[in-house]
Each structure stands twice: as structure tokens, then as C-alpha cells.
Amino acid sequence: MSQVHFIGAGPGDPELITVKGARLLREADVVVFAGSLVDRELVRTHAPNAEVFDSAGMTLEETTKVLAEAVAAGKNVVRLHTGDPSIYGAIQEQMAELDRLGIDYSVIPGVTxxxxxxxxxxxxxxxxxxxxxxxxxxxxxxxxxxxxxxxxxxxxxxxxxxxxxxxxxxxxxxxxxxxxxxxxxxxxxxxxxxxxxxxxxxxxxxxxxxxxxxxxxxxxxxxxxxxxxxxxxxxGLKAKSLLYDKGFSHEYRKGIIT
Ligand SMILES: C[S@@+](CC[C@H](N)C(=O)[O-])C[C@H]1O[C@@H](n2cnc3c(N)ncnc32)[C@H](O)[C@@H]1O
Structure with missing residues (x-):
């Protein structure tokens, strides 16, 4: 049974998506992306063969319909968001719709x-x-x-x-x-x-x-x-962190007592 992968595309640079996100995009048959913030070029770079939908002009009902139909057809489906999807990404309402329809999904974080x-x-x-x-x-x-x-x-x-x-x-x-x-x-x-x-x-x-x-x-x-x-x-700095201080002992390093 296929599922929807919500993926954080990162802030813009196509190299700032995670390795996992890039792999899932490469394997995707259908991509719904937030076109107001994610560059279409990024989608083309990572998912050259996918059928692509820009969610900028779509409603929640419309994006859900595209995702649900693609899952029902057994396709690999990606919902691509800018940055990290958990920050102002409006993904909770999309996941609630998928829950209602009994559709499985995962969330792949991104660089906010x-x-x-x-x-x-x-x-x-x-x-x-x-x-x-x-x-x-x-x-x-x-x-x-x-x-x-x-x-x-x-x-x-x-x-x-x-x-x-x-x-x-x-x-x-x-x-x-x-x-x-x-x-x-x-x-x-x-x-x-x-x-x-x-x-x-x-x-x-x-x-x-x-x-x-x-x-x-x-x-x-x-x-x-x-x-x-x-x-x-x-x-300049007010204080340095203790982590690399030569007098500070921790699990991985013994501090030097002077
Ligand atoms: C709808 S929110 C999405 C945030 C996104 N999920 C994230 O994690 O970055 C859009 C806002 O994120 C910020 N933003 C997104 N991408 C940006 C970028 N490349 N440079 C600066 N601000 C950005 C801006 O404040 C913009 O108004």
C-alpha cells in the first residue's frame, strides 16, 4: 500500500534537501509542491519524471483529492513543503484529512x-x-x-x-x-x-x-x-561554551586541572 511523504524541501538551495527527501522525490510519480515558496526548478532537479501539481492555487480539498487518488493508484506520492514542514507548513490539517481517509503518511524534516x-x-x-x-x-x-x-x-x-x-x-x-x-x-x-x-x-x-x-x-x-x-x-564573545573548555570534564573527555 503506498503512502504520502510530506517532505521539507529546505529554504531554497536544491542541495539543502535531506538525502532521504531527495531519494523519495526521485522515486515519486506524483509531487504536490508549495509553488509560492518552493522553486519549481528544485522539483525538476529532484523529480524529473513526476507528475507535478502546484498547490499555490489549490484548496485543501483539491490537494487531498490529488494525493488520495495517487495513493489509490499505487503511486509514489510526495507533498513537498518549504523549509521544515512543521513550521507554518499547514500540514496538520492535511494529515487530519489523510487520517480521515485512512491513508498512511510519513514526514521527512527539512532545514527551516x-x-x-x-x-x-x-x-x-x-x-x-x-x-x-x-x-x-x-x-x-x-x-x-x-x-x-x-x-x-x-x-x-x-x-x-x-x-x-x-x-x-x-x-x-x-x-x-x-x-x-x-x-x-x-x-x-x-x-x-x-x-x-x-x-x-x-x-x-x-x-x-x-x-x-x-x-x-x-x-x-x-x-x-x-x-x-x-x-x-x-x-566578540562574552563567554565561551564549556563544551571545549580544557578544564571541563565530560563523558568523552577528561578536563585538565591546572
Ligand atoms: C509559510 S512560512 C513557511 C516556513 C517554512 N516551513 C520554513 O520552515 O522555513 C513562510 C515564511 O518563511 C520564511 N521563509 C521561508 N523561506 C525563506 C527563505 N529562503 N529566506 C527567508 N525567509 C524564508 C519567511 O518568513 C516566509 O514568510
């Missing part, structure tokens, strides 16, 4: 754009004595956000924050972040179309990032990264 953006910046998101927490979030748009998760509310923590789906509301984002633990001097990076040929990265502070984003004419496929970890490349 937050981690591709950190790589583009050559930036660790968790630094000792600065922030040991990363919050992945968004501002409320047409999709509401629970009141307790308002940006202004979670900004009180002051952790590293990666904000998806929000760059078109950069001014509102800044206003809300300033109601929390951040200040006008807090560093911010905006990374657009990361790993695509037209990738753009703009850095600034909460005081000037909105103007810089506007000036760079950044489109909506962008992330906002905020937090003091971003200072490390400019000002």
Missing part, C-alpha cells in the same frame, strides 16, 4: 529558513551568558496569534527571536519588540530569500531596521532575527 538565515549570517543563535533560548514566532496578520503570544508579551524574555511571516509589518514588529526587553540599540538582521541566488541580508538595530528594510526593497519571503547574540560578530 531560520537555520539557513543563521548560516548565511555565520551566526550561532545560542551563546553562553547572552541567550540560551530561541523563539520562533510571527506577528499576528490575517492568521491571528494567541493573546499570550503577542510579540510584545514574549519580547519580555529578551531571548534570541526569529520572526517568520512578518517583514511586511516591520514597523509594527519593532513597536512591539520595544515594549519588551529589547532597546532601540538591540541588533536585528533581516534575511530575505536565504540560499536563493537573490538572497539579501540587511543588519541594523531596532532603531533603524525598518528604514533599511524599506530601502533594500525586501520582499515578503524574509525573516527577522533579533537579539544580543548578533553583537558577537562585531564585539
Amino acid at each position: 529558513s531560520a537555520f539557513a538565515a543563521a548560516a548565511a549570517l555565520k551566526q550561532e543563535l545560542t551563546l553562553p551568558e547572552v541567550s540560551q533560548t530561541v523563539i520562533l514566532t510571527r506577528i499576528a496578520g490575517r492568521t491571528p496569534v494567541p493573546e499570550r503570544e503577542r510579540l510584545a508579551e514574549i519580547a519580555r524574555i529578551g531571548a534570541t527571536m526569529v520572526i517568520y511571516l512578518s517583514v511586511s509589518m516591520i514597523e509594527e514588529v519593532v513597536t512591539e519588540l520595544l515594549q519588551g526587553a529589547y532597546t532601540p540599540a538591540t541588533p536585528v538582521a533581516v534575511a530575505a530569500k536565504v540560499t536563493w541566488p537573490d538572497e539579501q541580508v540587511v543588519e541594523g538595530t531596532l532603531a533603524d531596521i525598518a528604514a533599511k528594510v524599506q530601502q533594500a526593497e525586501i520582499g515578503k519571503q524574509a525573516l527577522i532575527i533579533v537579539g544580543d547574540v548578533l553583537l558577537a560578530r562585531r564585539e
Whole structure:
């Protein structure tokens, strides 16, 4: 009995899909892909012989019908999502439909754009004595956000924050972040179309990032990264991690006591 494989395509670069995801795509007879965010070229590269459907103009009922018919015909079926499917991927509702129809499926993770953006910046998101927490979030748009998760509310923590789906509301984002633990001097990076040929990265502070984003004419496929970890490349590290400290013993290495 065939099944549907939900696959994370990664942030854009066709080489950033997992080996398993690429193999399942190569074997696929039918691919339904999120055409608003996944490059058709990536689908052609990995699944040159598959019948391809772009879900951008389809409803949940329509995508489910394509998936269900392909499974019923015994075909290899892939539902391809951008980044990692578990982050703003709208896969839960698709899996619920497949459950209702008694269709089996698996989920193959992918590189979410937050981690591709950190790589583009050559930036660790968790630094000792600065922030040991990363919050992945968004501002409320047409999709509401629970009141307790308002940006202004979670900004009180002051952790590293990666904000998806929000760059078109950069001014509102800044206003809300300033109601929390951040200040006008807090560093911010905006990374657009990361790993695509037209990738753009703009850095600034909460005081000037909105103007810089506007000036760079950044489109909506962008992330906002905020937090003091971003200072490390400019000002150096506050502290090094214990993991490689010569005085620190752990399961795999005996520390040297001086
Ligand atoms: C519907 S969400 C999908 C997120 C995706 N599942 C992921 O894990 O990256 C779309 C948002 O992800 C972010 N995004 C996706 N790909 C991106 C990329 N290559 N560069 C920057 N941001 C990206 C943007 O914030 C965009 O508005």
C-alpha cells in the first residue's frame, strides 16, 4: 500500500534537501509542491519524471483529492513543503484529512529558513551568558496569534527571536519588540530569500531596521532575527561554551586541572 511523504524541501538551495527527501522525490510519480515558496526548478532537479501539481492555487480539498487518488493508484506520492514542514507548513490539517481517509503518511524534516538565515549570517543563535533560548514566532496578520503570544508579551524574555511571516509589518514588529526587553540599540538582521541566488541580508538595530528594510526593497519571503547574540560578530564573545573548555570534564573527555 503506498503512502504520502510530506517532505521539507529546505529554504531554497536544491542541495539543502535531506538525502532521504531527495531519494523519495526521485522515486515519486506524483509531487504536490508549495509553488509560492518552493522553486519549481528544485522539483525538476529532484523529480524529473513526476507528475507535478502546484498547490499555490489549490484548496485543501483539491490537494487531498490529488494525493488520495495517487495513493489509490499505487503511486509514489510526495507533498513537498518549504523549509521544515512543521513550521507554518499547514500540514496538520492535511494529515487530519489523510487520517480521515485512512491513508498512511510519513514526514521527512527539512532545514527551516531560520537555520539557513543563521548560516548565511555565520551566526550561532545560542551563546553562553547572552541567550540560551530561541523563539520562533510571527506577528499576528490575517492568521491571528494567541493573546499570550503577542510579540510584545514574549519580547519580555529578551531571548534570541526569529520572526517568520512578518517583514511586511516591520514597523509594527519593532513597536512591539520595544515594549519588551529589547532597546532601540538591540541588533536585528533581516534575511530575505536565504540560499536563493537573490538572497539579501540587511543588519541594523531596532532603531533603524525598518528604514533599511524599506530601502533594500525586501520582499515578503524574509525573516527577522533579533537579539544580543548578533553583537558577537562585531564585539566578540562574552563567554565561551564549556563544551571545549580544557578544564571541563565530560563523558568523552577528561578536563585538565591546572
Ligand atoms: C509559510 S512560512 C513557511 C516556513 C517554512 N516551513 C520554513 O520552515 O522555513 C513562510 C515564511 O518563511 C520564511 N521563509 C521561508 N523561506 C525563506 C527563505 N529562503 N529566506 C527567508 N525567509 C524564508 C519567511 O518568513 C516566509 O514568510
